[in-house]
Amino acid sequence: MKTIRKVLVANRGEIAVRVIDTLDAMGVESVAVYSDADANAPHVLAAGEAVRLGPAQASRSYLDIDKVIAAAKATGADAxxxxxxxLSENQAFAAALAEAGIVFIGPPTESIATMGDKITARAAVTARDVPVVPGLSRPGLTDADLIEAAPDIGFPVLIKPSAGGGGKGMHRVEDPADLAEALVTARREAGAAFGDDSLFLEHFVDTPRHIEVQILADEHGNVVHLGERECSLQRRHQKVIEEAPSALLDEATRARIGQAACDAARSVGYTGAGTVEFIVSALRPEDFFFMEMNTRLQVEHPVTELVTGLDLVEQQVRIARGEELSFTQDDVTLTGHAIEARVYAEDPTAGFLPTGGEIADLVWPRSDGSAASGPIRHGARIDSGVARGSVIGSDYDPMLAKIIVHGADRAEAVDRLDEALAQTRLTGVVTNIDFCRFVLAQPAVRAAELDTELLDRLVVDYAAPTPTPQALTAAALGGLDLGDPNDLWSSALGFRNGAGSSYVSRLSVDGAAHTVTAVLHSSADARSVAAEVTVESEDAEPWSAHTVLTPRGDGLFALVCDGVQQRWTVRVDPSTPSGEQGRRWVAGDAGTWQVTALRSLADADAEAAAGDVTSPMPGTVVAVPGVDGADVEAGAPLVVVEAMKMEHTLRAPIDGVAAISVKVGEKVSAAQLLAQVAAAEQVSTPLDQQ
Incomplete structure (x- = not known):
């Protein structure tokens, strides 16, 4: 048996908080590590000790093996x-820990090496008769090899990097003519993300569903599975909503796929917690194919915990100590249904581009907002790594938190997740919360008719929710200084004979204009202000209501419109330039919106800006395929920006002459001008002279 009394958590964000939560429950001391960007992050405050690793750049902090091991030694961490x-699937890291005499709470280095390379992984599981997707996978494949093999594999094909996961470097190709260019992009992405640009090719399974099986294996030869998770609701190969169990599988198939997962683990002598991922055709659920094995804890592990009652982090620690599993396969039962939504800092209306900023307000469906790995409280479990005031930048993954619920059956679980999302208040940063609610409301999702391309089809019909008249009223009046109601000179009501004072706000939300006119009156409650409110919006009938606004403190307002009360939070956007009060966030049960003072762009300005190429988010320039001074056609790639581990190719908006103003490696900010295309009839002016 190995001694594990103190554990260093070599991570950040919600997973670090979640691991520390279980360590505390087990009576095990915890050590956090952090970069300069995370000095005051929740995981740092949650741990018993914390050690600075370095700058925000991950390669100089969280990915620096020597610094992490030095921190473990300095604090006396056993594991x-x-x-x-x-570093969770880094063979060199696991080996370095072993050399230093520190326990790695994970599988053997040999298992990481084999399963970390998808080519060798396919070979290993095939030897155990685990079915794999038809394709071409062997070391050293060139682009020419892959292009030659593709017709025999059958289009559509899926390009996959041999190292790493999370959808990075993965591309689906329908047309043979697009394969060569896609391979170039995939190799660049794989090399940047994993330090290895090896690729292989698989046939793309028709109407695919992504189903994965959680396994646990101890050092005594015991391997069990904990059922499966449905992870088909994803975009860009990145999961968004996950659930357990899958509605697709019957008991017989569940037993077969579980056994296949255990065989895959045995094929590499696996120990610890791991996940075996399968692709399953929605049309033929009895047929499943091995995709890969993740030799670590998965983001979506909480749904398995809620249906099995097991704490997977606790099991990891016990296995790492050398303990034998305290239960057998026959003891594992799945109770009810669990579902989770990942909360991302991204804009679904802008192609899911990463966003950022400072979190102005944060209220989860339960009061404390901390991670929890036990019973659900207040109907929802929140695994979160952010707090009010957290600054979300481009250095790390855009996932902020996970909201997880449990129900007696799938329908109840889906309803509870929607309710939990509705109760969440997160302002200051654009998120995907409203999009998740949109997804949950879709008939196909309610009926569990899922596949991995469903979100791509649904997003075509998605638009950010239009703000309700009540939301616009809250945004307009929420910034009103009510002053002292007993002092006519400071009160918002002012002093006048006859009619009350008129307060007019012109607002813009997602480019749509709204006008809120409020005729203010005194209220029976000295803490409130009454108003006759009219809201005029583009493409909507005017709305009017007798309204009473009552501040509750800290940006919270009770708004009663024609007798119906709602609660709203209104906060100034932290990114608003000093001296401006026009940008606000308003959040309520109906949604969350950023509201700004209405601005118009003159026609001449719009025409001059037609050739501008700006960065849609903060990030780093990783490629400049455009040539300064060259003639380009609309759609030609000019600059490639990477943010939060995803690449975004920015293309020429019009025909003309390109002027490139950035170079590879340069950090850029959101809305920064990266290039310009001057139309043929325009006179080009160098960027540095403008």
Whole structure:
């Protein structure tokens, strides 16, 4: 048996908080590590000790093996828990810990090496008769090899990097003519993300569903599975909503796929917690194919915990100590249904581009907002790594938190998740919360008719919710200084004979204009202000209501419109330039919106800006395929920006002459001008002279 009394958590964000939560429950001391960007992050405050690693750049902090091991030694940690991402599947890290005499809470280095390379993984599981997707996978494949093999594999094909996961470097190709260019992009992305640009090719399974099986294996030869998770609701190969169990599988198929997962683990002598991922055709659920094995804890592990009653982090620690599993396969039962939504800092209306900023307000469906790995409280479990005031930048993954619920059956679980999302208040940063609610409301999702392309089809019909008249009223009056109601000179009501004072706000939300006119009156409650409110919006009938606004403190307002009360939070956007009060966030049960003072762009300005190429988010320039001074056609790639581990190719908006103003490696900010295309009839002016 190994001694594990103190564990260093080599990660950040919600997973670090979640691991520390279980360590505390087990009576095990915890050590956090952090970069300069995370000095005051929740995981740092949650741990018993914390050690600075370095600058925000992950390669100089969280990914620096020497610094992490030095931190473990300096604090006397017996073991290291890697979480997921970063060094969690790094063979060199596990080996370095072993050399230093520190326990790695994860599988043997040989298992990581074999399963970390998808080519060798396919070979290993095939030897155990685990079915794999038809394709071409062997070391050293060139682009020419892959292009030659593709017709025999059958289009559509899926390009996959041999190292790493999370959808990075993965591309689906329908047309043979697009394969060569896609391979170039995939190799660049794989090399940047994993330090290995090896690729292989698989046939793309028709109407695919992504189903994965959680396994646990101890050092005594015991391997069990904990049922499956449905992870088909994803975009860009990145999961968004996950659930357990899958509605697709019957009991017989569940037993077969579980056994296949255990065989895959045995094929590499696996120990610890791991996940075996399968692709399953929605048309033929009895047929499943091995995709890969993740040799670590998964982001979506909480749904398995809620249906099995097991704490997977606790099991990881016990296995790492050398303990034998305290239960057998026959003891594992799945109770009810669990579902979770990942909360991302991204804009679904802008192609899910990463966003950022400072979190102005944060209220989860329960009061404390901390991670929890036990019973659900207040109907929802929140695994969160952010707090009010957290600054979300471009250095790390855009996932902020996970909201997880449990129900007696799938329908109840889906309803509870929607309710939990509705109760969440997160302002200051654009998120995907409203999009998740949109997804949950879709008939196909309610009926569990899922596949991995469903979100791509649904997003075509998605638009950010139009703000309700009540939301616009809250945004307009929420910034009103009510002053002292007993002092006519400071009160918002002012002093006048006859009619009350008129307060007019012109607002813009997602480019749509709204006018809120409020005729203010005194109220029976000295803490409130009454108003006759009219809201005029583009493409909508005017709305009017007798309204009473009552501040509750800290940006919270009770708004009663024609007798119906709602609660709203209104906060100034932290990114608003000093001296401006026009940008606000308003959040309520109906949604969350950023509201700004109405601005118009003159026609001449719009025409002059037609050739501008700006960065849609903060990030780093990783490629400049455009040539300064060259003639380009609309759609030609000019600059490639990477943010939060995803690449975004920015293309020429019009025909003309390109002027490139950035170079590879340069950090850029959101809305920064990266290039310009001057139309043929325009006179080009160098960027540095403008």
């Amino acid at each position: 290291v828990h890697p979480g997921y991402g970063f």
